[in-house]
Amino acid sequence: MKGIMELLKELHPDYDYEHSEDFIKDGLIDSLDLMRFVTLLEEHYGIRLGGTDIVPMNFASIAAIRAILSEHGVEANP
Numbered sequence: 001m002k003g004i005m006e007l008l009k010e011l012h013p014d015y016d017y018e019h020s021e022d023f024i025k026d027g028l029i030d031s032l033d034l035m036r037f038v039t040l041l042e043e044h045y046g047i048r049l050g051g052t053d054i055v056p057m058n059f060a061s062i063a064a065i066r067a068i069l070s071e072h073g074v075e076a077n078p
Contacts, residue, residue, distance in 0.1 A: 003077035004065050007040045017062075024056045034059055041065075047072045 008017045015028050023029040029037065037059065038049055049072070058068040062078045069076045 001077075002044060004062055004069075005078055007037065007044060010040060011037055020061075022060045024060045029056075029059060041069070045069065045072075045074045045076065047074060 005017060008015075008023075011033050012028070017023060017028060020026045020028055034054065034056065038054055042048060047069070049068070053068055053071075058064050066076055066078070
């Protein structure tokens with residue numbers, strides 16, 4: 001199973017997600033990327049994220065993404 005970083009790299013393979021503390025602030029994820037990433041997560045982990053889950057702060061870092069996945073019963077690798 002792919003980890004979160006591998007899924008992020010599917011959005012933009014050339015972006016340096018590893019050295020960012022805030023993907024949103026650093027411009028690594030915009031609103032279109034966010035929706036594409038949510039779709040990747042849902043397909044990969046077999047979950048459905050609700051509208052209240054899909055807010056920038058839940059996708060600003062690996063830790064934030066792991067936390068929202070954990071709320072849906074998924075223990076994801078970074």
